[in-house]
Amino acid sequence: MKELFRRAPKAFTPGEQTPDQQTPDNMWVKCPSCGELTYVKQLRDNLKVCRCGYHMRLSAVEWTGLFDSDSFVEHDGNITPLDPLNFVSPKDNYAQKLRESQHNTGLYDAMIGGEASLMGQPLQVTITEFEFIGGSMGSVFGEKIARAAERAYELRVPLLTINASGGARMHEGVISLMQLPKVNLALARLGSIGMPHIAVMTDPCYGGVLASYASVADVIIAEPGARIGFAGRRVIEQTIRQKLPANFQSAEFLLEHGMIDMIVPRNEMRLTLARLLRLYTTRDTSAAPIAADV
């Protein structure tokens, strides 16, 4: 294992974003945790992890760099949200919110799904986009995971979900809630043929995402410092009328309480996932070692 670790690349390069979304190269980014300024290019080279260890959030497109070069092929990129409740309130207009988020992210909704390979191993993936209404789980989100899980079932490959979500999409009401069983039904079917679902929880993972597929994945990996919980911190503080400890609902807190399998820093994520995938998909002991990425 040691040798494998040395031979394999230590990291992945975040996928490129389209020019108008890219931060100008001459910009410095302030770490929300330690306040230190880092040159954007340097930060990207470091997978957007600050020198202090703080993991800044990646966009869904950036996460696609996790996979073997050019191996990510998007599926269901043509599914778009509707406004089933005709949600208009004095303070909020869902259709408008969707348009704004679509403009800001270039995505139709908060999720991309597709196929990829990781150090030569094929898999189905879904990645959330937190910048799209807080990565909230509505119809498109649910449909894309269900389809990814169904493709994984058909092709007999593992499913990887990379998650950052505030919870269910309020604007689609109970239809959002019903995405939880929809997704879990598809995952149960995948599990029935012995194919694993590996969930990566990045900051944050709350509500519906946690109460459906993420917390019952076969392997649960969290990024350092990711906040993970069912109820939001504000809600709990209002309920118990006292301040919560600082580390409450952190990945470290969840590990201590037995809720996740491991915490993996971003620069080790690619290799960790590749090694895990091999353990679950290679039944042949003479199989070749994980190929180094090129």
Add this chain to the structure above:
Amino acid sequence: MKTALTAWDKVQISRNVQRPRTLDYVRILCDDFFEFHGDRRYADDAAIVAGVGRIMGRSVMIVGHQKGRDTRENMKRNFGMPKPDGYRKALRLFHHAEKFALPVICLIDTPGADPSMESESRGQGNAIAENILIMAQLRTPLVSFVIGEGGSGGALAIGVTDRIFMLEHSIYSVAAPEASAAILWRDSSKAADAAKTMRITAQDLHEMGIVDAIVPEPEGGAHLDPENTVRKVGDLIMNSLEELSAIPTQTLLDQRYQKYRVIGAFNTLATNQHGNGEPLVFP
């Protein structure tokens, strides 16, 4: 008269303290019943009552949220908000039902899952998720009935079933109206607006195709004639279980898959999303 009720009126009726609760259903419908306690892991959560009973000569597993009628009972029942222990008790008894081929009746009546430090520490999200995952595959018929409030994942954790029914003035929502207002507008006093905007009534859910049937309530609400309402609910449940019991297990599971698989509102376009493309024009 009935049609004049607003969504917020229905929220109030669904929360009426005299509204029949799970144990009232058990008392009226069962000619025999044993309550089973505990999750065999940590505790017995009184916000969920569960046990095996007999209705119309048939043995059934009953799992339901239980609210209290006074402060003391509400403290004990945590206002019908289960902790992970409650969901894990339900999970244990779902497995039990499968083992002994008992059909499962779930009575839903909760504002939501307990939001506390204690529940988070013991994995509230995981407890709910596990139940959803197991109910999805349970090899016995399941029926759920929303008898009061169907609040969020807290309801769904005992609500993934072959049939979903609602009482006329019950509600089912992605989050309780107060919580919805707090999340959407950071103002829980706008709960009435949230109730209206988010389409949470039994009639809304029936229109959306999520709920299979609605049982009418006496004018003013079920609390004005609990006995009759409960019997009507019992009749629908038992008829439905009879019908479901005749379906071969694999077919039942396939139908359950399809029931939830088709829920969702989306469009399919000819073009894929990519980068920062032009924003979409909405219908």
